[in-house]
Amino acid sequence: MDYYRDTWAEVDLDAIKWNVRQTIACLDASMTLFAAVKANAYGHGDVQVANAALEAGAEGLAVAFLDEALSLRKAGITAPILVLGASRPENAGIAAEHNISLTVHDNEWLKHVQIERDQTLRIHIKCDTGMGRLGVKTAAELQSVIDELNGSPSYLFEGVFTHFATADEIDTSYFEQQLSAFQLLVSSMSEKPPYIHCANSAASLRFQGGGFNTVRLGISMYGLTPSPEIQSILPFELKPSFSLRTKLVHVKRMNEGDKVSYGAAYRASEGEWIGTLPIGYADGWIRKLTGQEVLIDGKRVPIVGRICMDQCMIRLPYEYSVGTEVTLIGSQEGQVITMDEIAAKLETINYEIPCLITARVPRIYKEEGQVVHISNPLL
Numbered sequence: 001m002d003y004y005r006d007t008w009a010e011v012d013l014d015a016i017k018w019n020v021r022q023t024i025a026c027l028d029a030s031m032t033l034f035a036a037v038k039a040n041a042y043g044h045g046d047v048q049v050a051n052a053a054l055e056a057g058a059e060g061l062a063v064a065f066l067d068e069a070l071s072l073r074k075a076g077i078t079a080p081i082l083v084l085g086a087s088r089p090e091n092a093g094i095a096a097e098h099n100i101s102l103t104v105h106d107n108e109w110l111k112h113v114q115i116e117r118d119q120t121l122r123i124h125i126k127c128d129t130g131m132g133r134l135g136v137k138t139a140a141e142l143q144s145v146i147d148e149l150n151g152s153p154s155y156l157f158e159g160v161f162t163h164f165a166t167a168d169e170i171d172t173s174y175f176e177q178q179l180s181a182f183q184l185l186v187s188s189m190s191e192k193p194p195y196i197h198c199a200n201s202a203a204s205l206r207f208q209g210g211g212f213n214t215v216r217l218g219i220s221m222y223g224l225t226p227s228p229e230i231q232s233i234l235p236f237e238l239k240p241s242f243s244l245r246t247k248l249v250h251v252k253r254m255n256e257g258d259k260v261s262y263g264a265a266y267r268a269s270e271g272e273w274i275g276t277l278p279i280g281y282a283d284g285w286i287r288k289l290t291g292q293e294v295l296i297d298g299k300r301v302p303i304v305g306r307i308c309m310d311q312c313m314i315r316l317p318y319e320y321s322v323g324t325e326v327t328l329i330g331s332q333e334g335q336v337i338t339m340d341e342i343a344a345k346l347e348t349i350n351y352e353i354p355c356l357i358t359a360r361v362p363r364i365y366k367e368e369g370q371v372v373h374i375s376n377p378l379l
Contacts, residue, residue, distance in 0.1 A: 020056035036218035043354030124159035159195030243330030261305030284356035298333030
């Protein structure tokens with residue numbers, strides 16, 4: 001046993017592989033797919049998801065920060081890794097030592113790079129075509145960075161990319177504006193790098209990568225639609241990979257007027273059964289989820305009273321035994337609570353939900369229905 005609490009998340013690696021393979025099947029055969037495993041693979045587990053994605057046909061991995069890339073290297077992953085976000089130029093030598101590609105977003109960054117003479121640093125240039133975060137905006141700025149890269153044997157110009165702000169919206173006008181801007185920047189380059197990429201999950205599935213040779217698959221790899229409004233127009237049905245489960249640890253019969261949880265905000269009726277679950281806001285199951293339904297025995301029941309740091313309570317239709325399994329996200333006996341349902345309750349996007357589930361919730365990895373790995377950073 002690699003965990004000692006009755007709350008856990010299950011990650012279906014077969015679903016990860018399915019989503020990657022189906023995406024690759026939608027793309028031109030010559031295209032390359034990088035799997036986005038930043039933020040601990042959107043809360044799913046970076047090493048396990050990375051290996052599954054690579055097995056399914058991804059050529060490389062994308063992360064947000066150098067620390068995330070180094071963690072993957074430490075775990076023995078040798079595939080190409082691109083850091084999409086800003087890195088300190090004084091840490092460039094560490095990236096070069098571990099064969100990690102960094103993103104350059106302006107020429108000033110290159111002036112402060114610290115790298116050994118015998119090292120080679122792989123570089124992707126970020127273009128800002130309308131996201132307003134990082135990147136060069138004009139052909140002159142782009143060429144200035146390219147000239148700096150070409151002027152030093154320490155650099156390998158490996159890629160150029162941008163990021164879309166609205167590829168997951170039905171209205172494609174701003175997407176088309178950004179795509180056109182990126183096309184102009186790419187066409188201004190006399191020599192093209194090996195990787196040219198602009199497509200996130202939405203653009204990969206809806207627009208087959210935007211016409212370039214590489215895509216970055218993020219949210220859809222995990223079986224989640226980039227936005228509810230485009231779900232019906234995706235080329236295949238995504239398979240969700242994340243479930244969140246717990247068990248009843250206490251069941252009690254309440255009298256009329258008995259109170260539940262902090263603030264005594266919930267007042268029970270006569271003969272009501274209340275069950276306690278060992279999950280709370282310290283696990284990422286935040287207080288705003290009070291009133292959200294969960295599944296027990298295939299039935300929907302509500303969370304009542306305020307969610308505590310480590311526990312929450314549910315109203316049961318009748319007495320259940322301690323140890324009965326409860327599903328907070330996922331399927332149970334033909335019923336399902338989706339990530340999108342939880343996101344709607346929290347008035348946010350589905351990306352945020354698995355990222356909220358903290359590291360103290362063990363991750364149980366499955367393939368063909370069997371547990372293949374358990375991750376618990378607490379032990």
